[in-house]
Amino acid sequence: MAWRKVGFLGELRPDGVTGVDLDGTPVALYRIDGAVYATHGICTHALAFLTEGFVEDGKVECPLHQGVFDIRSGKALCAPLTQDIKTFAVKVEDGA
Numbered sequence: 001m002a003w004r005k006v007g008f009l010g011e012l013r014p015d016g017v018t019g020v021d022l023d024g025t026p027v028a029l030y031r032i033d034g035a036v037y038a039t040h041g042i043c044t045h046a047l048a049f050l051t052e053g054f055v056e057d058g059k060v061e062c063p064l065h066q067g068v069f070d071i072r073s074g075k076a077l078c079a080p081l082t083q084d085i086k087t088f089a090v091k092v093e094d095g096a
């Protein structure tokens with residue numbers, strides 16, 4: 001796997017979500033308890049940006065219909081979601 005640099009640790013909102021664009025793919029980056037996680041940036045239910053969602057307890061709530069994903073696994077946790085969200089491996093090196 002080729003790693004891609006998408007930003008610096010200091011740019012991520014602590015315990016929140018920050019959006020980046022990876023070659024046209026919206027990616028949501030989460031900084032939770034000091035660790036960084038990444039999911040696809042658009043909800044699997046409809047066109048809603050998870051960067052506008054609400055993050056709490058390792059989960060992100062979609063801003064449109066309140067579907068909830070587990071950030072670490074991408075698992076869809078409640079209706080109306082029927083499809084998990086893609087997650088991406090993250091490596092933090094030298095603050096990036």
Ligand code: FES
Pocket residue numbers: 043044045046047048062063064065066067080081
């Ligand atoms: Fe996310 Fe409907 S668009 S739950």
